[in-house]
Amino acid sequence: MNPHEGLVSRLRAAWLSGKTRPMEYRVAQLEALGRFLDEKKQDILEATALDMGKPPFEVELSEISICRSELNHTLNNLGTWMKDEHVQKNWVTQLDSAFIRKDPYGVVLIIGPWNYPINLLLVPLIGAIAAGNCAVIKPSEISRNVERLVAETLPKYLDKDCFAVVTAGVEEATRLLENKFDYIFFTGSPSVGRIVMTAAAKHLTPVTLELGGKNPCYVSDNCNVHNVARRVAWGRFFNAGQTCVAPDYVLCSLEMQEKLLPALREAITEFYGPNPQESPNFARIVGDKHFQRVRALLNSGNVAIGGQTDTETRYIAPTVLVDVQQDDPVMQEEIFGPILPIITVASMDDAIAFINARERPLALYVFSSCKKVVNQVLEQTSSGGFCANDTIMHMTLTSLPFGGIGQSGLGRYHGRFSFETFSHPRSALLRGIGREALNDPRYPPYAARRLPLLRAATETKRRAVCAIL
Ligand code: NAD
Numbered sequence: 001m002n003p004h005e006g007l008v009s010r011l012r013a014a015w016l017s018g019k020t021r022p023m024e025y026r027v028a029q030l031e032a033l034g035r036f037l038d039e040k041k042q043d044i045l046e047a048t049a050l051d052m053g054k055p056p057f058e059v060e061l062s063e064i065s066i067c068r069s070e071l072n073h074t075l076n077n078l079g080t081w082m083k084d085e086h087v088q089k090n091w092v093t094q095l096d097s098a099f100i101r102k103d104p105y106g107v108v109l110i111i112g113p114w115n116y117p118i119n120l121l122l123v124p125l126i127g128a129i130a131a132g133n134c135a136v137i138k139p140s141e142i143s144r145n146v147e148r149l150v151a152e153t154l155p156k157y158l159d160k161d162c163f164a165v166v167t168a169g170v171e172e173a174t175r176l177l178e179n180k181f182d183y184i185f186f187t188g189s190p191s192v193g194r195i196v197m198t199a200a201a202k203h204l205t206p207v208t209l210e211l212g213g214k215n216p217c218y219v220s221d222n223c224n225v226h227n228v229a230r231r232v233a234w235g236r237f238f239n240a241g242q243t244c245v246a247p248d249y250v251l252c253s254l255e256m257q258e259k260l261l262p263a264l265r266e267a268i269t270e271f272y273g274p275n276p277q278e279s280p281n282f283a284r285i286v287g288d289k290h291f292q293r294v295r296a297l298l299n300s301g302n303v304a305i306g307g308q309t310d311t312e313t314r315y316i317a318p319t320v321l322v323d324v325q326q327d328d329p330v331m332q333e334e335i336f337g338p339i340l341p342i343i344t345v346a347s348m349d350d351a352i353a354f355i356n357a358r359e360r361p362l363a364l365y366v367f368s369s370c371k372k373v374v375n376q377v378l379e380q381t382s383s384g385g386f387c388a389n390d391t392i393m394h395m396t397l398t399s400l401p402f403g404g405i406g407q408s409g410l411g412r413y414h415g416r417f418s419f420e421t422f423s424h425p426r427s428a429l430l431r432g433i434g435r436e437a438l439n440d441p442r443y444p445p446y447a448a449r450r451l452p453l454l455r456a457a458t459e460t461k462r463r464a465v466c467a468i469l
Helices: 003-016 023-039 041-052 055-080 117-129 144-157 170-176 192-200 227-239 254-272 287-300 347-358 371-380 414-419 436-443 448-458
Strands: 097-103 108-110 134-138 163-165 183-187 207-210 216-219 251-252 302-305 321-324 339-344 362-369 384-388 425-432
Touching: 003 163, 023 117, 023 144, 041 055, 055 117, 055 227, 055 414, 055 448, 108 117, 108 192, 117 183, 117 216, 117 414, 117 425, 134 170, 134 362, 134 436, 170 321, 183 192, 183 362, 192 321, 192 339, 227 254, 227 321, 227 339, 227 362, 251 347, 254 321, 254 339, 347 371, 362 371, 362 436, 362 448, 371 384, 414 425, 436 448
Parallel strands: 108 134, 108 183, 134 163, 183 207, 216 251, 216 362, 251 339, 321 339, 362 384
Antiparallel strands: 097 425, 302 321
């Protein structure tokens, strides 16, 4: 027997009882999540500091404030989102009621990664609760202090009949995935995403895959270098580069590289002081395996800034690499560490061609004071999200969908999009049982003469196109 079969059956029974459907229940659980964030804030700060030396300021901003913002936005709008959406009708159904009911899926599984271990578990959970689901939550075993905190304390805030935390390494997670869930929301690497999707396919379970990849950052010749350097350095070195939407590499001309290097050096010193190892504002790599992998990437190209490492504390200095070739290891995988390679290109067209020759990224950044350049990059490329003249900031908006495309993921969430992700848009047509004569034309024995009438009553017509426009 599967070790989690009992748990999943228990949650499904609770879901079938209809307990999670009323708005009051959803609001109460969301408010309980808010209390968890308030009351356990200090524990979250300590656990994330133990796991990867996360600066408290970064935790406040990227874990707690983002969850709080999602919670408030959801609580402010839930009543509207839950409403049936009435739709246009044809002639035949004029007297009926036709609408989309936002139905919960049932029992959903949320699997989180270690890099933002609270945010990337709770933000999907907010959507799952808001949509009326029961949920199994699996934190990453790599951020083990947060895993322990979530497993020990979160269940005390939520309804145990409907929500459970499962701690699992790879082997146990594999067994967990053998169960039939009604939806799986996964955040992690593309390789594990494939495993999750394969397991989901066995039960035809729908999935959202929030994955990673290499996010390009094109810096045109026409921009304020000082501001570019600060915004790129902040996005790259926040959480020691362990951010799925961090700019992974810079594309720019050789002339821009010459201007950007001193500006980046200045920004790094301004942010982290002359020795970033002593800075309280710079995080560490999460574990030894990840440290070894990221450190090995320092051998690509030449180190222009930084490059220092310390194995014991898993420290890798904010680093900029130059003379990087396309086939260097640093350009073969998502860096997920504090290393920024600069690749020189001859023109904007070359940068666009470079981007389009690779997997579609989760985020794409362009810096230019020329709107035409920004629009051209936006028009001629494809990515999960896009941000001009800054990094990461697009994902602070609950009004924008967040998700990847192609290799960087499948599906979207945040704000209303989270609610929609965890809701099945169930189509409903409620007809009356009388007025049977109106149905006569569609029944056999078929009469060809009735066809024009039926078609007129059911078929959608092409709207007339205005000749002036
Ligand atoms: P990962 O894929 O190694 O692990 C993610 C989760 O999957 C963890 O909970 C882990 O325990 C679980 N897992 C691992 N192997 C499994 C298996 N065989 N079966 C079932 N579950 C398994 O990812 P990670 O190292 O935790 O996170 C880093 C990756 O996540 C990066 O690629 C990053 O870009 C991506 N990421 C994406 C987003 C996003 O929003 N798109 C956010 C953060 C991180």
